[in-house]
Amino acid sequence: MAPRKPTFFWFVAPHKPSITQGISRWIFDVVKMAYADATMKIKTRAFAPYLAPEPAFSRRPTGNTFAKRAITIIESNNASQTPLFIYLPFQSVHSPNQVPKKYENMYPSIKNDSRRIYCGMVTALDEAIGNITAALNKHGYMDNLLIVFTTDNGGPVNHGSNNLPLRGAKTTLWEGGTKGVAFMYSKTLLRKKGYVNTDLVHAVDWYPTLLAAAGAGSDVDSHIDGVNQWPALSQNLPTNRTEFIYNIDDIKGNGAIRVGDYKLIEGNPGKYNTWYPLPGMDGHLDIQADDTENKKYKPQLFNIKDDPTEHFDLAKRMPEMVQQLQKRLAKYRESLVPARYPPRDPASNPKFYNGVWTPGWC
Numbered sequence: 001m002a003p004r005k006p007t008f009f010w011f012v013a014p015h016k017p018s019i020t021q022g023i024s025r026w027i028f029d030v031v032k033m034a035y036a037d038a039t040m041k042i043k044t045r046a047f048a049p050y051l052a053p054e055p056a057f058s059r060r061p062t063g064n065t066f067a068k069r070a071i072t073i074i075e076s077n078n079a080s081q082t083p084l085f086i087y088l089p090f091q092s093v094h095s096p097n098q099v100p101k102k103y104e105n106m107y108p109s110i111k112n113d114s115r116r117i118y119c120g121m122v123t124a125l126d127e128a129i130g131n132i133t134a135a136l137n138k139h140g141y142m143d144n145l146l147i148v149f150t151t152d153n154g155g156p157v158n159h160g161s162n163n164l165p166l167r168g169a170k171t172t173l174w175e176g177g178t179k180g181v182a183f184m185y186s187k188t189l190l191r192k193k194g195y196v197n198t199d200l201v202h203a204v205d206w207y208p209t210l211l212a213a214a215g216a217g218s219d220v221d222s223h224i225d226g227v228n229q230w231p232a233l234s235q236n237l238p239t240n241r242t243e244f245i246y247n248i249d250d251i252k253g254n255g256a257i258r259v260g261d262y263k264l265i266e267g268n269p270g271k272y273n274t275w276y277p278l279p280g281m282d283g284h285l286d287i288q289a290d291d292t293e294n295k296k297y298k299p300q301l302f303n304i305k306d307d308p309t310e311h312f313d314l315a316k317r318m319p320e321m322v323q324q325l326q327k328r329l330a331k332y333r334e335s336l337v338p339a340r341y342p343p344r345d346p347a348s349n350p351k352f353y354n355g356v357w358t359p360g361w362c
Helices: 062-076 113-138 203-213 230-235 319-333
Strands: 007-013 028-030 085-089 145-151 182-185 243-249 254-259 262-266 300-303
Touching (some): 062 085, 062 113, 145 203, 243 319, 254 319, 262 319, 300 319
Parallel strands (some): 007 085, 007 145, 028 085
Antiparallel strands (some): 145 182, 243 254, 254 262, 262 300
């Protein structure tokens, strides 16, 4: 008898939660609904993780709504006969910081409003994931299941998040803005368990990695940026990646690359450039963005293995390494696709859709 195809569940949580073959049928359900608070201005272009105050909606975190939909899919699928793939990109935790009081009130000792609400949002997210996990257990998925839980970037320190001991924040090239946390869980598909992998893995690697886990073999397009990390992650073997690009911005004129242990930053790393503390006992936390508009930056070089918090710039001591990484970065720039920033479209204003952000306008 051929082995039963596994079920894949891929959770994505924005920011770092405080402390991150042949398949006969793939059910690809993007559980991605977006609601906005009616008081939110259109210029923010943000999705609120709290439902709009309209009679048609209940005021609960969208994580609960997403979880309910995911559970419906889980219940309607036959775990023993049909392979299932669910990609669930939660909105939480994300600004604007909003959560029902019952979650915020779990943290009365945190005096800083933004941080307290943020922690409540993490708890609401945890509850939603717990409900989904319970459904997976109840309906017989757990013995043939792979769960991936990952973040998309570092946290915004100006919205209650914290990235210590790493430097920087979301929107920067520092490790605090770019290094994500993730874990994989499976009772049966992982040969090696209970270990921490700190090798080079990039977000684009998830696509070929999950395909390999499903048995796709050599059918994966060899021209994609991602590399198959399934042997590395499932068996704790050496990574298949030796370098990656953090970002190249042809408008801001900055960029960063990692090759082996070394990281090069060219240009402006961003507006949050230090190591930001947690709020004090009195709740006070003064975080200001740096004025970087007219500042000129020299290349900065760090050994991320020995100095993961990016305290020691080695550029002056290792000019040859700087030049080597600059050449690699320049090589990637040759294939750069120009950035496209279309103007804001007022047709997306939630006032036209009963207070809801919807893709129906585009």
